[in-house]
Amino acid sequence: MSLNSNENMHAARFLLIGLVLALVFSTLGIGCARLEGWGVVIWSVKGTTAKAGAVVPVYLKSNISKTYVIGLPDDSKAKIEVPLSTLEFFSSKNAAEKRAKEFAPFASLYLSAGRDGLPVREKPSVSTRRVYRLRLGESVKVLSRVDGEAVFTGGRALPGEWYFVQATDGTRGYVFSNTMVLYEEKENAAAPVIGTSPAPSAALLDMIYAQPWRPAYYQLMLDDDAVDPDLFALQYGLFADAKNSQVRIELPGYSSVFRFSSVSQGGDWLIFEGSKLRVRFENESTIVADWSGTDSVLPDEGWGSNAQSARFIKLDTSIPVVLSGENSRRDSELKAFFQRSAMAQSNATSASTSTSTITFLSDLAGILSIDARGTFEWSHTDQLPAGFAPEILAGSAGAAIPGAPATGAPTTAGPASNAPASSAATASVPIKGKIRFGLHLGTSLSSAWMGGFSLLVGDKPDREDYVYRFENGQLVIAKASPVTLRGTTESLDSRFSFVNYYLVVK
Known part of the structure; x- marks a missing residue:
């Protein structure tokens, strides 16, 4: 082996030893x-x-x-x-x-984002700058709890607290806990999985709270120009009250208040916690409210008898304006009835249309008087089958109708909740109330009948509907089935026959 080779080997050994010593001293130094x-x-x-x-x-x-x-x-x-x-x-x-x-x-507390995009803010106020954006399920470390600005949605103060937190990258700021889950770190435990019932979008809640939602059948009535004033009313709708944490639903034959503690989201549904109510958006102007817990199939009208879900819409049309126009039309129908009555007299050309009261007489159906101001009196009805004429409650002196609901809306036929007075008592007490002309008759009825009217008795009455025509100088009336949610009268009550009246000429 050459001298140069030996020298190179010795140099390599010294270099290796130096590196080892350097590593040792470095470790010892730390x-x-x-x-x-x-x-x-x-x-x-x-x-x-x-x-x-x-x-x-x-x-x-x-x-x-x-x-x-x-x-x-x-x-x-x-x-x-x-x-x-x-x-x-x-x-x-x-x-x-x-x-x-x-x-x-x-030290052991963390917050996890209940929905995507939650902001970490510069100060404990929703009006301040966002310094960090959280992903769904992302955790932040709680540093302290602080006083901050109240957070509102739809005029309702949201429950929750402000926390000073730190994100994983070191960014610090403030979050409001309403849409987050507070959890405690435990040994070998992961952060909770968020997403089964996250808080809903504030924008969706604002839409619910912003205005009354009206029954979907209102739009059908408007589209068909068949508004029924007892069904198309200010009292009906879904009314969400954020301040009092309740949702009130009023529909024909149904009234309920759902009180809730908070609102979460499960799939497409807004869940009003603490009640049976849930709501989902079909689109921006249509919602479905359900309190059955099942996925019910709704009719086109969006509501049906004994249903536990209903469809509601945003209605841009003014209800009072619509009702004002409908009431004017019905006043015209009252005048048209008086004109037809006059034309039905034998001397039609000389008949007066300025008569304030018209009286009709029937051996079987008693005496029916109709006033031009929209009132009626019906007496001697004891020969009529039960249920044809509005029945008088015992002891009421003609002030109410059996089974009248508190809502005052038409209801489906069914047994009366109070027994009618005896026939003798009925015969001795005239039935008095308001008469309202202008029923919207369906195609099958409008071809055979001139029009229709409703009789209303008492302060909060149910109503009885009838159709009429003049035939051979007589008034013919028939009992009609309850009006549909489309605002139309489609059929007659099959339990009863027609009744003929003669016009009493004064």
Whole structure:
């Protein structure tokens, strides 16, 4: 072996020894180095004893790698590297311990986002700048609970609190807890999975609370120009009251108030917690309310007898304006009835249309008087089959109708809730009330009948509907089935025959 080869081998040995010694001294240098300071762990370091709230020694801070080299509370020899956002750094142990004591009530608490896009804000106010955007299910570390601005939606103050938090990248700011889940860190436990019942969009809630939602059949009535004033009324609709945490639903034959504690979202449904009610949007102007818990199939009208769900719409049309026009039309129908009555007299050309009261007489149906002001009186009805004429409650002196609902709306035929007076009593007490002409007759009826009218008795009456025509100088009336939710009268009550009246000429 040459001299040069031996020299190269010796040089290589010295280089290797130098590298080993350098590594040893480097390791010993860190181990014996003076502390940089102390830290309070903010985010627990997974798999170690460096849990949130712990005070740990800090040996090195690297602004290049953005990390700390720290020791562990239970092992003075162990050293690990952690991101800068893991700690709050202090120059003295006393300062770190003081901060750890302040932080202790919140050390194990985290918040997880209940929906995507939740903001972390610069200050505890919804009007301040967003400094971080949370993803659905993303957690932030709770640093403290703070006082902040009340948060409202639809005029209702949302439950919740403001927290000062830190995101995983170290960004700090404020979040409102209403749409977040507060959870506590536990050994070997992961953050809860969010998404089964997240808080709904504030925009959806605002749409619910912003205005009354009207029954969907209102639009059908408007489209067909067949408005029924007892069914197309201000009292009907879905009325969401954010301030009092309740939703009131009023429909023909149904009235209920649903009181709720909060609103969550499950799939397409807004869940009004603490009640049976849930609501979903079909589109921006149509909602379905359900209190059955099943996926019911609704008719075109959006509501039916004994149903437990209903469809509602945003109605841009003014209900009072529509009713004003409909009432004017019905006043014209009353005048048209008087004109037809006059024409039915034998001397039609000389008949007066200015008569204030018209009286009709029947051997079987008694005496029916109709006033031009829209009132009626019907007496001697004891020969009529029960249910044909409005029945008088015993002791009411003609003030009410059996089974009249509180809503005053037409109802489907059914047994009366109170027994009618005896026939003798009925015969001796005339039935008095209001008469309203102008029923919207369906195609099958309008071809055979001139028009229709409703009789209303009492302060909060049910109503009885009839169709009429003049035939051979006589008034012929028939009992009609209840009006449909489309506003039309489609059929006759098959239990009864027609009744003929003679006009009493005065």
